[in-house]
Amino acid sequence: MKQSFLRAEQVEFIPKELDDGILYVSRRFRTASHRCCCGCGIKIVTPLRETEYKLTEVNGAVSLEPSIGNWNHPCQAHYWIRNNRVVWAAAMTPAQIATGRMHDEAVKAAYFAKVAWPWWKKLWRRILEWPFKKSN
Ligand SMILES: [Zn+2]
Structure with missing residues:
Protein backbone atom coordinates (compact mmCIF):
# COMPACT_ATOMS: atom_id res chain seq x y z
CA MET A 1 0.00 0.00 0.00
CA LYS A 2 1.20 3.49 -0.84
CA GLN A 3 2.26 5.36 2.27
CA SER A 4 1.39 8.97 3.05
CA PHE A 5 2.99 9.18 6.47
CA LEU A 6 6.14 7.97 8.12
CA ARG A 7 7.13 8.18 11.71
CA ALA A 8 10.66 7.93 13.00
CA GLU A 9 11.77 5.23 15.35
CA GLN A 10 15.15 5.53 17.03
CA VAL A 11 17.02 2.24 17.01
CA GLU A 12 20.54 1.11 17.62
CA PHE A 13 20.51 -1.47 14.83
CA ILE A 14 18.30 -1.36 11.76
CA PRO A 15 16.04 -4.44 12.02
CA LYS A 16 16.11 -7.06 9.27
CA GLU A 17 12.35 -6.94 8.84
CA LEU A 18 10.99 -3.43 8.45
CA ASP A 19 7.41 -2.32 9.00
CA ASP A 20 5.63 -0.04 6.55
CA GLY A 21 5.39 3.59 7.56
CA ILE A 22 8.38 3.63 9.90
CA LEU A 23 11.66 5.39 9.32
CA TYR A 24 14.23 3.55 11.40
CA VAL A 25 17.00 5.88 12.52
CA SER A 26 20.30 4.67 13.92
CA ARG A 27 22.33 7.63 15.13
CA ARG A 28 25.09 5.28 16.20
CA PHE A 29 25.63 3.97 12.68
CA ARG A 30 24.58 7.22 11.03
CA THR A 31 22.01 5.60 8.83
CA ALA A 32 18.27 5.46 8.36
CA SER A 33 16.16 2.84 6.63
CA HIS A 34 12.56 2.34 5.62
CA ARG A 35 10.42 0.28 3.27
CA CYS A 36 9.79 1.99 -0.02
CA CYS A 37 6.69 4.14 0.40
CA CYS A 38 5.15 2.90 -2.85
CA GLY A 39 4.41 -0.39 -1.13
CA CYS A 40 6.78 -2.54 -3.20
CA GLY A 41 8.49 -3.70 0.00
CA ILE A 42 12.03 -2.84 -1.02
CA LYS A 43 14.28 -1.75 1.83
CA ILE A 44 15.64 1.74 1.27
CA VAL A 45 18.86 2.61 3.08
CA THR A 46 19.74 6.29 3.45
CA PRO A 47 23.16 6.90 4.97
CA LEU A 48 23.13 10.05 7.12
CA ARG A 49 26.35 11.61 5.93
CA GLU A 50 27.22 14.96 4.48
CA THR A 51 27.39 13.61 0.95
CA GLU A 52 24.28 11.47 1.28
CA TYR A 53 21.23 12.33 3.40
CA LYS A 54 20.43 14.90 6.01
CA LEU A 55 17.85 14.11 8.65
CA THR A 56 16.14 16.87 10.55
CA GLU A 57 13.70 16.43 13.39
CA VAL A 58 11.39 19.15 14.65
CA ASN A 59 8.98 18.28 17.47
CA GLY A 60 9.23 14.62 16.56
CA ALA A 61 8.50 15.22 12.87
CA VAL A 62 11.29 14.06 10.60
CA SER A 63 12.41 15.27 7.21
CA LEU A 64 14.99 13.79 4.88
CA GLU A 65 16.96 15.68 2.27
CA PRO A 66 17.39 15.20 -0.64
CA SER A 67 14.48 13.25 -2.09
CA ILE A 68 14.29 9.46 -2.17
CA GLY A 69 14.73 8.38 -5.78
CA ASN A 70 14.56 4.66 -6.33
CA TRP A 71 15.86 4.65 -9.88
CA ASN A 72 17.72 1.41 -9.27
CA HIS A 73 14.53 -0.39 -8.27
CA PRO A 74 11.71 -1.52 -10.56
CA CYS A 75 9.16 0.76 -8.88
CA GLN A 76 11.08 3.99 -9.79
CA ALA A 77 9.39 5.68 -6.84
CA HIS A 78 10.40 9.27 -6.15
CA TYR A 79 9.31 11.16 -3.05
CA TRP A 80 10.34 13.45 -0.26
CA ILE A 81 9.94 12.83 3.44
CA ARG A 82 8.91 16.11 5.01
CA ASN A 83 7.60 16.49 8.54
CA ASN A 84 6.62 12.81 8.65
CA ARG A 85 4.72 13.19 5.39
CA VAL A 86 5.49 11.43 2.15
CA VAL A 87 5.41 13.97 -0.65
CA TRP A 88 5.17 12.23 -4.00
CA ALA A 89 6.98 13.64 -6.99
CA ALA A 90 5.67 13.51 -10.50
CA ALA A 91 7.19 10.74 -12.60
CA MET A 92 10.51 11.81 -14.07
ZN1 LIG B 1 8.84 1.07 -4.36
Whole structure:
Protein backbone atom coordinates (compact mmCIF):
# COMPACT_ATOMS: atom_id res chain seq x y z
CA MET A 1 0.00 0.00 0.00
CA LYS A 2 1.20 3.49 -0.84
CA GLN A 3 2.26 5.36 2.27
CA SER A 4 1.39 8.97 3.05
CA PHE A 5 2.99 9.18 6.47
CA LEU A 6 6.14 7.97 8.12
CA ARG A 7 7.13 8.18 11.71
CA ALA A 8 10.66 7.93 13.00
CA GLU A 9 11.77 5.23 15.35
CA GLN A 10 15.15 5.53 17.03
CA VAL A 11 17.02 2.24 17.01
CA GLU A 12 20.54 1.11 17.62
CA PHE A 13 20.51 -1.47 14.83
CA ILE A 14 18.30 -1.36 11.76
CA PRO A 15 16.04 -4.44 12.02
CA LYS A 16 16.11 -7.06 9.27
CA GLU A 17 12.35 -6.94 8.84
CA LEU A 18 10.99 -3.43 8.45
CA ASP A 19 7.41 -2.32 9.00
CA ASP A 20 5.63 -0.04 6.55
CA GLY A 21 5.39 3.59 7.56
CA ILE A 22 8.38 3.63 9.90
CA LEU A 23 11.66 5.39 9.32
CA TYR A 24 14.23 3.55 11.40
CA VAL A 25 17.00 5.88 12.52
CA SER A 26 20.30 4.67 13.92
CA ARG A 27 22.33 7.63 15.13
CA ARG A 28 25.09 5.28 16.20
CA PHE A 29 25.63 3.97 12.68
CA ARG A 30 24.58 7.22 11.03
CA THR A 31 22.01 5.60 8.83
CA ALA A 32 18.27 5.46 8.36
CA SER A 33 16.16 2.84 6.63
CA HIS A 34 12.56 2.34 5.62
CA ARG A 35 10.42 0.28 3.27
CA CYS A 36 9.79 1.99 -0.02
CA CYS A 37 6.69 4.14 0.40
CA CYS A 38 5.15 2.90 -2.85
CA GLY A 39 4.41 -0.39 -1.13
CA CYS A 40 6.78 -2.54 -3.20
CA GLY A 41 8.49 -3.70 0.00
CA ILE A 42 12.03 -2.84 -1.02
CA LYS A 43 14.28 -1.75 1.83
CA ILE A 44 15.64 1.74 1.27
CA VAL A 45 18.86 2.61 3.08
CA THR A 46 19.74 6.29 3.45
CA PRO A 47 23.16 6.90 4.97
CA LEU A 48 23.13 10.05 7.12
CA ARG A 49 26.35 11.61 5.93
CA GLU A 50 27.22 14.96 4.48
CA THR A 51 27.39 13.61 0.95
CA GLU A 52 24.28 11.47 1.28
CA TYR A 53 21.23 12.33 3.40
CA LYS A 54 20.43 14.90 6.01
CA LEU A 55 17.85 14.11 8.65
CA THR A 56 16.14 16.87 10.55
CA GLU A 57 13.70 16.43 13.39
CA VAL A 58 11.39 19.15 14.65
CA ASN A 59 8.98 18.28 17.47
CA GLY A 60 9.23 14.62 16.56
CA ALA A 61 8.50 15.22 12.87
CA VAL A 62 11.29 14.06 10.60
CA SER A 63 12.41 15.27 7.21
CA LEU A 64 14.99 13.79 4.88
CA GLU A 65 16.96 15.68 2.27
CA PRO A 66 17.39 15.20 -0.64
CA SER A 67 14.48 13.25 -2.09
CA ILE A 68 14.29 9.46 -2.17
CA GLY A 69 14.73 8.38 -5.78
CA ASN A 70 14.56 4.66 -6.33
CA TRP A 71 15.86 4.65 -9.88
CA ASN A 72 17.72 1.41 -9.27
CA HIS A 73 14.53 -0.39 -8.27
CA PRO A 74 11.71 -1.52 -10.56
CA CYS A 75 9.16 0.76 -8.88
CA GLN A 76 11.08 3.99 -9.79
CA ALA A 77 9.39 5.68 -6.84
CA HIS A 78 10.40 9.27 -6.15
CA TYR A 79 9.31 11.16 -3.05
CA TRP A 80 10.34 13.45 -0.26
CA ILE A 81 9.94 12.83 3.44
CA ARG A 82 8.91 16.11 5.01
CA ASN A 83 7.60 16.49 8.54
CA ASN A 84 6.62 12.81 8.65
CA ARG A 85 4.72 13.19 5.39
CA VAL A 86 5.49 11.43 2.15
CA VAL A 87 5.41 13.97 -0.65
CA TRP A 88 5.17 12.23 -4.00
CA ALA A 89 6.98 13.64 -6.99
CA ALA A 90 5.67 13.51 -10.50
CA ALA A 91 7.19 10.74 -12.60
CA MET A 92 10.51 11.81 -14.07
CA THR A 93 11.73 11.23 -17.58
CA PRO A 94 15.03 9.35 -18.05
CA ALA A 95 16.63 12.67 -19.07
CA GLN A 96 15.57 14.31 -15.81
CA ILE A 97 16.89 11.33 -13.85
CA ALA A 98 20.25 11.66 -15.64
CA THR A 99 20.37 15.38 -14.82
CA GLY A 100 19.63 14.64 -11.17
CA ARG A 101 22.43 12.11 -11.05
CA MET A 102 24.86 14.55 -12.62
CA HIS A 103 23.86 17.11 -10.01
CA ASP A 104 24.53 14.59 -7.22
CA GLU A 105 27.93 13.79 -8.68
CA ALA A 106 28.79 17.49 -8.94
CA VAL A 107 27.81 18.06 -5.30
CA LYS A 108 29.94 15.12 -4.21
CA ALA A 109 32.91 16.25 -6.28
CA ALA A 110 32.69 19.76 -4.85
CA TYR A 111 32.50 18.37 -1.32
CA PHE A 112 35.55 16.17 -1.71
CA ALA A 113 37.50 18.96 -3.40
CA LYS A 114 36.77 21.17 -0.40
CA VAL A 115 37.87 18.47 2.03
CA ALA A 116 41.08 17.85 0.09
CA TRP A 117 41.90 21.53 -0.29
CA PRO A 118 42.98 22.49 3.28
CA TRP A 119 45.50 19.66 3.40
CA TRP A 120 47.30 20.92 0.31
CA LYS A 121 46.88 24.51 1.35
CA LYS A 122 48.44 23.84 4.74
CA LEU A 123 51.36 21.98 3.25
CA TRP A 124 51.90 24.61 0.57
CA ARG A 125 51.74 27.43 3.08
CA ARG A 126 54.15 25.66 5.37
CA ILE A 127 56.64 25.38 2.50
CA LEU A 128 56.16 29.02 1.54
CA GLU A 129 56.36 30.35 5.08
CA TRP A 130 59.27 28.26 6.25
CA PRO A 131 62.19 30.55 5.30
CA PHE A 132 60.36 33.65 6.61
CA LYS A 133 59.64 32.06 9.95
CA LYS A 134 63.28 31.12 10.29
CA SER A 135 64.56 34.65 9.67
CA ASN A 136 62.07 36.20 12.08
ZN1 LIG B 1 8.84 1.07 -4.36
